């Protein structure tokens with residue numbers, strides 16, 4: 001058996017398999033950081049990419065639009081709840097969230113409200129790695145703690161998961177609510193913060209507090225969007241509509257870098273004016289790249305033509321069944337499943353690389369982080385492939401890496 005040293009070199013992908021340059025094949029439990037929901041190299045996506053490459057791989061998106069973007073924007077608006085219908089395309093999740101924050105702050109300015117310059121975010125939250133996003137992530141986030149000195153002052157709260165935390169959040173808003181432009185959270189799952197799940201009721205509380213205090217609610221559905229939690233968008237499970245939502249990752253089925261920030265009609269209307277300075281000033285060079293938009297359209301086709309949400313429900317049931325034995329293992333703190341996310345939380349994880357190596361040696365690609373071993377497979381994974389992943393987790397945790 002070969003010992004894995006990182007990084008391993010990937011050579012080819014297909015379905016839920018990654019073939020390494022040395023010929024070894026791994027069953028993928030991560031779906032390329034939660035993006036490849038249809039599996040790798042889906043022929044429908046491949047065809048759309050090649051067709052678009054032959055026609056128009058890129059064109060600027062200032063003073064010019066194109067069919068793949070127009071079509072994609074209309075489809076996203078039709079899928080998202082209520083009047084979330086105004087779409088701004090960028091090229092990464094972090095930048096989609098930057099745009100959401102700029103929109104929220106400028107929304108208040110354009111309406112003549114001054115002083116709402118702060119963003120309230122939550123412990124456990126992760127929204128990206130740019131300077132702006134680091135300033136709204138959980139400061140305990142290991143990747144960002146070095147930069148504490150250069151980031152703006154943060155308004156950070158606990159998610160209102162019980163009466164105490166709700167009362168604390170309400171008190172904070174009574175004191176500082178009129179300085180806050182927007183509240184930001186990942187709905188139902190804080191991903192990089194440790195795959196922490198919360199009840200849909202938390203989102204209803206946030207919606208209610210935002211309405212009472214004139215604050216915009218921004219949902220970061222970059223991880224949760226496109227079926228991962230069992231519904232197309234996580235906010236559907238709470239029956240609430242955010243003012244702005246950020247999407248990326250599975251938007252293109254994991255094939256191209258693309259993101260979208262989608263605003264409700266009322267937010268958009270605050271930017272409609274003849275006076276200079278009302279427009280949203282943001283224009284990344286590759287915004288609405290036609291290749292990425294064509295691929296995203298192909299990904300949405302697959303959600304229509306193939307039973308993705310049924311597949312997520314089946315994966316969910318299988319994960320719950322097959323990860324359950326971990327609960328009895330020593331060092332395991334919790335086992336939880338939501339949609340196509342399966343999590344085994346350990347008391348501690350001192351050497352994630354040793355676990356990662358043990359997984360590669362068993363022919364699976366699983367990337368433990370913090371004290372978490374998790375699976376976020378493609379929705380097209382076969383039951384046999386999923387069993388290989390869950391069996392590897394049970395065996396590696398039982399034996400200790």
Ligand code: PLP
Nearest residue numbers: 092093094126127128191222223
């Ligand atoms: N928001 C959430 C919830 C994420 O999970 C991520 C990435 O993992 C981001 C934002 C940042 O996205 P990107 O890495 O594309 O900038």
